[in-house]
Amino acid sequence: MRDEAAVSPLMKAIAILALVVLLLPVAIVVLAGLNAGEYLTFPPQGLSLRWVWAFLSSPTFMGAYLYSFVLALVTTLISTALGTLASIYLSRSRGRAAAALRGFFMLPIVLPGVVLGLALYVFYVSTDIGLARSFPGLLIGHVLVTFPFVVATVTASMVGFDLSLEEAARSLGASPWTAFRKITLRLIAPGISAGSIFAFIISFGQFETTLFLTVPNHEPLPMAMYISLRYKFEPTAAAAGIFAIALVALSTVVSARLVSLRRVFRA
Amino acid sequence: MSDIRLVNLTKSYGEGNAVSDVNLQIGEGEFFSLLGPSGCGKSTTLRMIAGFIRPTSGQILVGRDDITALPPEKRDIGIVFQNYAIFPHMNVAENIAFGLKLRKLPKAEIARRVTESLKQVGLAGYDERYQRQLSGGEQQRVALARVLVTEPRILLLDEPLSALDKGLREEMKFWIKDLQKKLRITTIYVTHDQDEALTMSDRIGVMSKSRVVQVGTPQEIYERPKTLFVTSFIGHSNVLDVRVLRAEEGSALVSLAGQELRTRNGGGLSPGAAAKLVVRPENILMGSALGPTDARLEASVISEIYQGALVRYRLKVGDQEIVAERQNQAHVERFPPGAEVTIGWDPEWSEALVA
Numbered sequence: 001m002r003d004e005a006a007v008s009p010l011m012k013a014i015a016i017l018a019l020v021v022l023l024l025p026v027a028i029v030v031l032a033g034l035n036a037g038e039y040l041t042f043p044p045q046g047l048s049l050r051w052v053w054a055f056l057s058s059p060t061f062m063g064a065y066l067y068s069f070v071l072a073l074v075t076t077l078i079s080t081a082l083g084t085l086a087s088i089y090l091s092r093s094r095g096r097a098a099a100a101l102r103g104f105f106m107l108p109i110v111l112p113g114v115v116l117g118l119a120l121y122v123f124y125v126s127t128d129i130g131l132a133r134s135f136p137g138l139l140i141g142h143v144l145v146t147f148p149f150v151v152a153t154v155t156a157s158m159v160g161f162d163l164s165l166e167e168a169a170r171s172l173g174a175s176p177w178t179a180f181r182k183i184t185l186r187l188i189a190p191g192i193s194a195g196s197i198f199a200f201i202i203s204f205g206q207f208e209t210t211l212f213l214t215v216p217n218h219e220p221l222p223m224a225m226y227i228s229l230r231y232k233f234e235p236t237a238a239a240a241g242i243f244a245i246a247l248v249a250l251s252t253v254v255s256a257r258l259v260s261l262r263r264v265f266r267a
Numbered sequence: 268m269s270d271i272r273l274v275n276l277t278k279s280y281g282e283g284n285a286v287s288d289v290n291l292q293i294g295e296g297e298f299f300s301l302l303g304p305s306g307c308g309k310s311t312t313l314r315m316i317a318g319f320i321r322p323t324s325g326q327i328l329v330g331r332d333d334i335t336a337l338p339p340e341k342r343d344i345g346i347v348f349q350n351y352a353i354f355p356h357m358n359v360a361e362n363i364a365f366g367l368k369l370r371k372l373p374k375a376e377i378a379r380r381v382t383e384s385l386k387q388v389g390l391a392g393y394d395e396r397y398q399r400q401l402s403g404g405e406q407q408r409v410a411l412a413r414v415l416v417t418e419p420r421i422l423l424l425d426e427p428l429s430a431l432d433k434g435l436r437e438e439m440k441f442w443i444k445d446l447q448k449k450l451r452i453t454t455i456y457v458t459h460d461q462d463e464a465l466t467m468s469d470r471i472g473v474m475s476k477s478r479v480v481q482v483g484t485p486q487e488i489y490e491r492p493k494t495l496f497v498t499s500f501i502g503h504s505n506v507l508d509v510r511v512l513r514a515e516e517g518s519a520l521v522s523l524a525g526q527e528l529r530t531r532n533g534g535g536l537s538p539g540a541a542a543k544l545v546v547r548p549e550n551i552l553m554g555s556a557l558g559p560t561d562a563r564l565e566a567s568v569i570s571e572i573y574q575g576a577l578v579r580y581r582l583k584v585g586d587q588e589i590v591a592e593r594q595n596q597a598h599v600e601r602f603p604p605g606a607e608v609t610i611g612w613d614p615e616w617s618e619a620l621v622a
Contacts (some may be wrong), residue, residue: 167346169354170318171317171415174365
């Protein structure tokens with residue numbers, strides 16, 4: 001199973017380089033947020049917690065942070081539930097309808113977020129169903145964007161799931177719901193957790209689609225950071241970034257503790 | 268425990284039938300095998316009995332109850348799958364307790380019955396193990412224990428030995444049969460392996476192309492196959508082209524390469540028509556071994572194949588080839604290639620079937 005020894009030094013070097021390139025901007029944001037100077041610069045002019053305090057005491061940023069948190073949480077709940085149901089259907093049905101649906105469910109990943117946001121906005125406004133620039137309207141957008149990630153991870157965990165396990169439970173006396181709850185759900189739980197982490201992270205950082213759907217005066221964090229940077233080039237946005245990174249890292253660690261992520265990716 | 272009856276059981280998918288008009292009555296405590304090649308409908312039949320597939324028409328009756336429309340969990344029928352389907356997230360004790368917990372038995376009672384059933388299948392002390400720590404044979408015992416602990420009315424076994432290696436398969440064959448006998452539980456066993464069916468069953472139903480083509484004891488199935496399919500599927504047989512000279516009730520006179528032979532009549536023969544004569548290699552006698560009432564043929568030896576306990580002859584009669592097997596016992600007559608020899612068999616041990 002394990003063939004770590006087969007990884008050549010060259011591959012290791014490339015991997016480390018890629019990791020550095022990916023993590024460098026994160027490090028820069030963190031350092032910029034700890035800047036002592038007046039403006040968002042790098043390298044920072046001395047270190048201080050000045051902008052961190054500014055973030056924590058700013059009603060705009062803290063409000064945005066909480067708003068994003070709640071939005072991501074609700075999005076995750078809905079996306080995970082819908083995505084899991086869809087995955088079960090997709091993994092158990094054969095034929096063209098299922099294949100077509102699989103492609104359809106994945107569309108939001110392929111579509112540029114801007115296009116999806118614009119499309120939803122035009123739809124909301126032209127139909128006048130009261131969703132334009134409302135929380136439910138924004139929530140729908142986020143569910144659409146995150147749903148494919150849940151479907152992808154849960155479907156992956158359903159591959160190789162042995163249906164006779166469920167049948168065995170049924171013939172031992174379990175109703176369909178009990179068999180699903182006690183057998184299937186337990187076995188695909190790692191996939192569902194991984195999917196929900198993705199949903200949370202993506203929703204929390206979602207920008208392009210959100211752009212068209214935000215409720216006036218209730219900007220999610222990415223929007224708030226963008227707006228703040230447009231008008232004043234303050235390091236508060238970078239400090240907010242630190243907290244966003246912390247939250248995402250925390251949610252990943254917590255979920256990984258709850259279920260071993262390894263099992264998902266091994267499957 | 269109960270008897271079970273299948274009445275005109277049919278399952279069709281689109282154009283074709285997976286199972287056509289199956290009628291079977293399986294007695295209380297009987298070990299009944301459904302034997303057939305893959306795709307013959309035996310598994311579909313089993314899954315209809317278990318309740319996983321809804322029949323297109325027909326009925327399934329257990330005792331006096333019509334269970335045709337019941338969901339699997341209301342049938343009280345236990346099933347052991349080919350891959351055993353041990354719940355991987357539960358240990359052995361939890362697996363076995365699964366059905367008992369659903370029946371809301373008191374905890375102490377569950378614990379007692381789990382221990383008892385582990386002892387019964389020879390896995391005492393395996394409570395804490397998980398599926399990945401069990402060998403194939405052990406998984407099978409757990410699967411059986413998990414089913415039997417709920418005391419189902421019927422036990423279904425779906426090719427339970429096919430995933431095991433050969434030595435273990437032999438051992439489990441007898442172990443399962445003994446356990447079944449001891450518990451006297453009505454059992455339906457699905458297999459494509461004739462050895463398993465012949466050694467374990469009280470009766471066998473041979474299936475081919477969605478139909479049950481013959482039902483009988485292992486001896487009847489082996490010695491009196493009613494169709495060419497059964498003949499060729501179970502054991503080895505010589506199937507020879509003959510012409511019917513006379514057909515009577517139970518027996519017939521046929522000609523093979525100009526020589527006349529008496530044989531049993533498998534039914535449906537008409538004088539003058541072509542037919543197939545079926546005779547097993549071990550029933551062919553050669554030379555001085557022939558008795559006065561045996562059917563006789565003149566043949567020539569093509570080759571002699573020495574196999575230790577057996578000697579196998581390839582023989583030629585007219586333009587047809589016949590295989591004969593002889594026990595390699597003391598004083599047995601041997602025939603070199605090229606030799607002309609009189610061969611034959613007891614007419615009761617050959618069967619003429621409609622071609």
